[in-house]
Amino acid sequence: MLCEIRHDECEETPLLGHDHPSESRRSTHARWILIVLSLGIIAINFGSYLAMAPQIQIFESIICRKLHPEIALLTTQEQIDARCKAPDMQGELALVNGWKETLDTLPGIFLALPFGLMADQAGRKVVLRLSLLGLIMEEVMVRIIAWYSTFIPLRTVWFMSLFQICGGGTQIARSMIFTMIADVFPVEKRANIFFIIYGSAQVSEIVASPLSAWLMSWTAWLPYFLGVLFFLCGLCASLCVPETLPKLSKLSETGSEDDEADDDAPRTVRQRLKVVWTHARHQIMHHSRFIFAQRNIVCISIALLMANVAIQSLLITLQYVSKRFSWSMAKASFLVSLKGIMNLTALLLILPALSKALDRFLPPIRRDLRISLGSVLTIAAGHVLMALAASPTVFAAGLSISSLGAGFFPALRSVATALVDEAEIGLLGTTIALTEGLGAIIAGPMMAGTFKFKQQVREIRGHILTQIPSIMHEFLRQLDSNGAVRIVGDAPNSILNPKDYFESIHPFASKVQHCVRRYCADYTTRFVAVNIYPEKHSYFVVDLNNTDYNYETAHKCKTPIPVYVLRLSKRAPTICRKERLDKGIAEMLADMHEGHGKDSLPLFEDHNDPNLSYPNPRSLQS
Numbered sequence: 001m002l003c004e005i006r007h008d009e010c011e012e013t014p015l016l017g018h019d020h021p022s023e024s025r026r027s028t029h030a031r032w033i034l035i036v037l038s039l040g041i042i043a044i045n046f047g048s049y050l051a052m053a054p055q056i057q058i059f060e061s062i063i064c065r066k067l068h069p070e071i072a073l074l075t076t077q078e079q080i081d082a083r084c085k086a087p088d089m090q091g092e093l094a095l096v097n098g099w100k101e102t103l104d105t106l107p108g109i110f111l112a113l114p115f116g117l118m119a120d121q122a123g124r125k126v127v128l129r130l131s132l133l134g135l136i137m138e139e140v141m142v143r144i145i146a147w148y149s150t151f152i153p154l155r156t157v158w159f160m161s162l163f164q165i166c167g168g169g170t171q172i173a174r175s176m177i178f179t180m181i182a183d184v185f186p187v188e189k190r191a192n193i194f195f196i197i198y199g200s201a202q203v204s205e206i207v208a209s210p211l212s213a214w215l216m217s218w219t220a221w222l223p224y225f226l227g228v229l230f231f232l233c234g235l236c237a238s239l240c241v242p243e244t245l246p247k248l249s250k251l252s253e254t255g256s257e258d259d260e261a262d263d264d265a266p267r268t269v270r271q272r273l274k275v276v277w278t279h280a281r282h283q284i285m286h287h288s289r290f291i292f293a294q295r296n297i298v299c300i301s302i303a304l305l306m307a308n309v310a311i312q313s314l315l316i317t318l319q320y321v322s323k324r325f326s327w328s329m330a331k332a333s334f335l336v337s338l339k340g341i342m343n344l345t346a347l348l349l350i351l352p353a354l355s356k357a358l359d360r361f362l363p364p365i366r367r368d369l370r371i372s373l374g375s376v377l378t379i380a381a382g383h384v385l386m387a388l389a390a391s392p393t394v395f396a397a398g399l400s401i402s403s404l405g406a407g408f409f410p411a412l413r414s415v416a417t418a419l420v421d422e423a424e425i426g427l428l429g430t431t432i433a434l435t436e437g438l439g440a441i442i443a444g445p446m447m448a449g450t451f452k453f454k455q456q457v458r459e460i461r462g463h464i465l466t467q468i469p470s471i472m473h474e475f476l477r478q479l480d481s482n483g484a485v486r487i488v489g490d491a492p493n494s495i496l497n498p499k500d501y502f503e504s505i506h507p508f509a510s511k512v513q514h515c516v517r518r519y520c521a522d523y524t525t526r527f528v529a530v531n532i533y534p535e536k537h538s539y540f541v542v543d544l545n546n547t548d549y550n551y552e553t554a555h556k557c558k559t560p561i562p563v564y565v566l567r568l569s570k571r572a573p574t575i576c577r578k579e580r581l582d583k584g585i586a587e588m589l590a591d592m593h594e595g596h597g598k599d600s601l602p603l604f605e606d607h608n609d610p611n612l613s614y615p616n617p618r619s620l621q622s
Contacts, residue, residue: 030184033241034193037177038200040237044132045204047230049340050212051139053333054220054227055146056097056322060084061220062149063092090323100157102441104138107164108171109441112433115168119176119429123243124183128176131167132235138163139228146224171436175429178413182429183244187418191368192352194410199347202406205340209333216333297428300416301435307376307408308439317386317399325392335399342403351407365418372411379405460570461495465511467573468566472515475564475575482523485544486561486585487512487575490537491568501532502604508568509540509602516544529592532606540602541589551601555594555618558586594618 064084119127141160145152167173177197185193215223321332351371358367382402389395413432420428479485489508497504513525526549528541543549546561560582566575592603595614605612 026184029242033180033184033244034196036237036241037180038197040234040241041177041197041200042204043230043237044135044234045201046208047139047227047234049205049208049336050223050230051227052336053209053212054216054222054224055142056093057216057220058146058224059096059154060089060093062146062154063096064089066154067092096154096157100161103158103161104164104169105171105436105438105441107134107161108169108433108436109438111165111168112172112175112431115172116175116429116433119179120245123245124176124180125238125241125243127167128173128180128241129167129235129238131164131169131173131176132231132238134164134166134169135173136228136231136235137166139231143224143228147221168433171433174436175433178417178432179429180241180244182417183246187414188364190417191364191371191411191414192355194414195347195351195355195407198406198410199344202340202344202347206337206344209336209340213331213333294419296419297416297431300412300419301431303372303376303412304409304432305435305439305442307379308436321392321395325395327392335396338396339399339403342400343406346404346406347410350404351411365415368411368414368418372408372415375405375408375411377405378402379408457495461507464495464568464570464573465507468508468511468568469515469518471566471573471575472512473519476516476519476523482545484546484548484561486546486563486582487542487544487566488563488578488581488585489540489542489566489568491539492570493532493536493538495568495570496532496538501538501606502530505530505532505538505540509542512542512566527602529589529601529603530605531588532604532608534608541585551593555590558583558590560586 061084067089068084115127115131138160141163142157145154145156145160161169178194181193181197182190212223215226317335321327321335354371355367358370362370379402382398382400382405385398385401386395387398389398416428416432489505489512491505491508495504509527509530513527516523516525523544524547526543526546528543530538530540532538543561548557548559550557563578563581563585564575565578565581567573592605595617596603597614597616597618
């Protein structure tokens with residue numbers, strides 16, 4: 001009897017042992033996948049960061065030659081930079097880069113669902129390879145357009161995103177990488193593994209950016225073309241990664257049933273299209289239910305969307321720093337290395353140690369959620385400091401602080417994967433790819449538009465400042481006498497900085513005074529007051545030859561002085577006599593002297609301030 005039982009057991013036992021691999025084999029398999037994916041990420045990102053600054057410089061040079069053909073006759077780099085850093089040039093560059101980044105995300109958004117379904121049925125590695133192949137084809141075509149820019153308009157690069165129809169682009173490739181990691185690592189290890197994956201990308205930033213700057217000292221084309229070789233290395237790495245799709249996943253079973261149904265389906269093209277449409281509609285509804293039926297997934301998707309808008313600014317950051325601090329693009333690219341060093345420090349040192357410390361108090365999901373909250377606050381603080389930075393040192397400090405928040409995305413992604421079933425991890429990856437794509441779509445035009453708007457404001461201000469001398473020269477030439485004259489500058493609020501109205505209106509008043517001293521050296525000038533109003537215009541007052549002015553008694557003096565209004569128009573400044581304002585302006589200045597007490601000139605009032613008051617008027621000081 002015992003012998004028969006053993007015989008039965010032997011017949012029912014697989015000859016090759018259990019279907020599930022041992023823990024050691026499973027761990028080795030997971031580590032191999034992690035190593036191969038990390039090497040692929042390093043190669044792809046190395047190529048990307050190696051080519052980033054050169055591409056901006058090459059695009060800048062192409063646009064500059066088109067808008068300013070005279071640079072071919074210039075001999076010094078300073079003269080060339082003066083043309084190529086002009087507002088019109090930088091605005092066009094921001095537009096080209098911004099829309100290129102935006103259009104690059106469209107294939108990933110529209111094709112996220114079909115490639116997500118393909119990943120859950122045909123396998124992750126197939127989709128990953130297609131994505132990388134599409135990216136490489138696009139990168140090659142962009143370089144061909146740049147090389148032949150004499151014959152091909154630069155804006156043609158916008159249409160190269162069509163190559164990303166093969167594989168869906170960056171978002172799908174990134175989604176596949178994290179899905180493959182989630183397939184082979186348990187929930188308690190995913191956050192730290194995600195930190196390693198993100199850290200792999202930072203290694204490329206640290207090494208590639210200074211290498212790119214060094215190679216650019218010869219020519220920007222050398223690192224630009226070398227970048228494609230590293231993309232090819234990344235594709236080769238993807239050929240070595242094994243499949244991670246669970247064999248018994250629910251979606252695979254569903255796919256098998258659909259395949260059987262398709263075998264029995266009618267053979268006419270119309271009926272086959274109907275079956276395909278029905279299947280696609282079913283999957284879209286399933287995906288929609290998956291997203292909106294889980295409040296946590298909705299919240300995480302929104303958080304990833306908004307944060308992705310914030311980080312889609314690296315190209316604009318390089319361009320902004322180059323323009324703001326008059327740096328070369330090669331010098332500005334060192335900020336990418338700084339960002340990479342701080343990211344790597346956070347991902348491989350700070351966050352794993354913090355994660356280990358929190359393990360004693362919190363379960364994995366709550367631990368990762370706390371890390372993501374702290375990281376996003378760090379990112380916000382760093383961006384605020386960068387926005388307010390007036391020097392390269394402060395800007396670099398803000399960038400460093402912001403980079404320490406690198407744990408936000410891997411930690412929040414770990415939370416999301418822990419909240420869904422194993423069979424829905426592919427759908428989750430598709431959802432995250434969609435949010436990343438939408439974030440890039442919002443960020444690209446917004447960043448480019450904002451940068452171009454700021455450049456336009458600077459251009460308008462510069463245009464007005466260059467026009468004031470000729471207007472003032474003609475005005476002073478036509479004055480009948482050397483008597484007192486009051487110039488009221490009328491400045492549109494659209495060219496002023498709402499964060500500091502006084503500093504932004506001051507250059508116009510100073511330019512008026514400078515012109516008077518230049519053309520009429522014996523004239524005296526006095527910058528008396530600035531009034532900011534919530535409507536469309538604000539004003540400053542400069543007196544010429546007002547020898548009767550006495551600061552001590554100015555609050556009592558309401559003697560009219562001839563007023564000339566200098567309109568700082570965006571088209572061309574004009575100046576004209578406004579006799580009806582003589583009395584009103586004199587009374588207003590007397591009231592300002594009374595209210596401001598002993599404040600120094602020029603007196604300043606911002607009528608946008610609801611708390612505007614006069615705490616120490618002169619009438620109370622006597």
